[in-house]
Amino acid sequence: MENRKLSRLYKPLIVICTLSLIIGILLFYVYGSKETEEQVVETDPDLIENGIHVRTGFIDADGLQVVVNNCTTCHSSKLVIQNRMGVEQWNATIRWMQKTQGLWELGENQEIIVNYLVENYPPLEKGRRAPLTNIKWYELKN
Amino acid sequence: MKRRSFVAKSGLAGLTTVLGANIVFKEFLPDGYVPLALQQEPDPFKMFEKDEAMVVLNDKPWNMEAQAHLLNDKVTPNKFMFIRNNGLIPENIDVDNWTLTIDGESVTKSKTYSISDLKSKFKHHIYQLTLECGGNGRSEFNPPAKGNQWTIGAVSCANWTGVRLKDILEEVGIKDNAVYIGYHGADVHLSRNPNKEPISRGVPISKALQEETLIAFEMNGQPIPLAHGFPLRLVAGGWPASASGKWLNRISVRDQVHDGEKMGGSSYRVPCETVAPGETVADDQMCIIESMPVKSLITYPKSGAMIKEGETLKINGHAWAGELEVSQLEYSIDFGASWKLANLASPTNRLAWQHFNSVVTFPKKGYYEIWARATDSDGTKQPMVLPGWNPKGYLNNACHRIAIKVI
Numbered sequence: 001m002e003n004r005k006l007s008r009l010y011k012p013l014i015v016i017c018t019l020s021l022i023i024g025i026l027l028f029y030v031y032g033s034k035e036t037e038e039q040v041v042e043t044d045p046d047l048i049e050n051g052i053h054v055r056t057g058f059i060d061a062d063g064l065q066v067v068v069n070n071c072t073t074c075h076s077s078k079l080v081i082q083n084r085m086g087v088e089q090w091n092a093t094i095r096w097m098q099k100t101q102g103l104w105e106l107g108e109n110q111e112i113i114v115n116y117l118v119e120n121y122p123p124l125e126k127g128r129r130a131p132l133t134n135i136k137w138y139e140l141k142n
Numbered sequence: 143m144k145r146r147s148f149v150a151k152s153g154l155a156g157l158t159t160v161l162g163a164n165i166v167f168k169e170f171l172p173d174g175y176v177p178l179a180l181q182q183e184p185d186p187f188k189m190f191e192k193d194e195a196m197v198v199l200n201d202k203p204w205n206m207e208a209q210a211h212l213l214n215d216k217v218t219p220n221k222f223m224f225i226r227n228n229g230l231i232p233e234n235i236d237v238d239n240w241t242l243t244i245d246g247e248s249v250t251k252s253k254t255y256s257i258s259d260l261k262s263k264f265k266h267h268i269y270q271l272t273l274e275c276g277g278n279g280r281s282e283f284n285p286p287a288k289g290n291q292w293t294i295g296a297v298s299c300a301n302w303t304g305v306r307l308k309d310i311l312e313e314v315g316i317k318d319n320a321v322y323i324g325y326h327g328a329d330v331h332l333s334r335n336p337n338k339e340p341i342s343r344g345v346p347i348s349k350a351l352q353e354e355t356l357i358a359f360e361m362n363g364q365p366i367p368l369a370h371g372f373p374l375r376l377v378a379g380g381w382p383a384s385a386s387g388k389w390l391n392r393i394s395v396r397d398q399v400h401d402g403e404k405m406g407g408s409s410y411r412v413p414c415e416t417v418a419p420g421e422t423v424a425d426d427q428m429c430i431i432e433s434m435p436v437k438s439l440i441t442y443p444k445s446g447a448m449i450k451e452g453e454t455l456k457i458n459g460h461a462w463a464g465e466l467e468v469s470q471l472e473y474s475i476d477f478g479a480s481w482k483l484a485n486l487a488s489p490t491n492r493l494a495w496q497h498f499n500s501v502v503t504f505p506k507k508g509y510y511e512i513w514a515r516a517t518d519s520d521g522t523k524q525p526m527v528l529p530g531w532n533p534k535g536y537l538n539n540a541c542h543r544i545a546i547k548v549i
Binding site for chain 2: 074075076078079082083084085086089093096100101102123124125126127128129130132135136137138139140
């Protein structure tokens, strides 16, 4: 007897739960997927702002797309940007990545990539010890 | 992009989990907010519990360094500890079923331990151990060396708790022909090729058998943080930190110098004989880095301090010397023309950094640099300019400098 009473009590609850779940799923497909579309627009993978490719931080110049396609699949663009090397060193680095890191053959793209890198991120002459730079001065209270 | 594919891939089961949050609180979600689990680029400071003043050098793989003034603690807390990863951090770490296998040509019989085996079978030891990335200071080399452009912050000295590798190797039994050990970890190669290891380095058997060489399970009294090798890490203090393998699951006792990933070529190797900057060096002329060189950091005050004329300035910092001890710490306020001795403490234990302090006086107003120069127990001092150039820019132990103005 007790059991029947309970099930009478719970039945509407179960129905409500099931219904809201179904409605929920439907709502998600109508509204949820729309939100997803908006997200896609917001993170436009090709967006350029102030001459910088927003997604990677690379300078917008000839060869950008080839560099993005070939040099950011395995590692971050940050690793590329912080390295400043000449043609010979970049070619050696590419050979090393092909030999040990699973980089594919680049064909004629190799020249496009290396030219982009040496033109936009040329090596800086630093000497044997550079002066201290970017000092943020502050008053030190004892 | 990522998000849509996540929803598509995860199917109905995943969808219903996402669903609750999306429907019920949808109106409250700020525009453009992406639930944490779905973020393409998660906040590394939150994810790894790092201070926001840490500097991210690379996010695939994660590489992050401290700044000198962040390293002022005597024992480095996690929030100021540099991260140097070669591959991707393993996903779904199952501590209960995690094992460490000891194998290789030079074990009498290979053996596998669970973490609770290790903890219950062997005596626990705590050592404060200096771990410095071999490439710390790389950014200063000229011509530039490729790799993460570390400045000075890829060094730490935390407390590590674990069992001695020596005790484990004794129980397993190693043959007389053992010359090296090589570690293997659970991290994933950047190409996601399961047949490739991102890194598998090691140390000679003599270093492996040192009392301070640990299979650690705790850092600063807590389980090792994820980015630093949870749940097990080989810790070999005083050597390039890459010798201290993270997410450790196997140690091979080798009858030859370990030939794992990043043991050869220009990785963690320098020319056996010094070369002119920029010279090409043949592979067989390169030697593996062992002990790190003598070095020091002024961790207080932060560079850029301005003080009033007549005021004194307290300075302090740390000095370390790989396998050796630091015997002396000098500082100069006149670009190396004259040097004064600082107070230097003994290390807490072998391979821990040593603290120094002093009170500096300045003769008159002006721009000053304080330079710190440590001397190791063999009498070798830090150079004031860059040490020997090498293809990958390792071992830059040029003296640390901070800028001061007396006004």
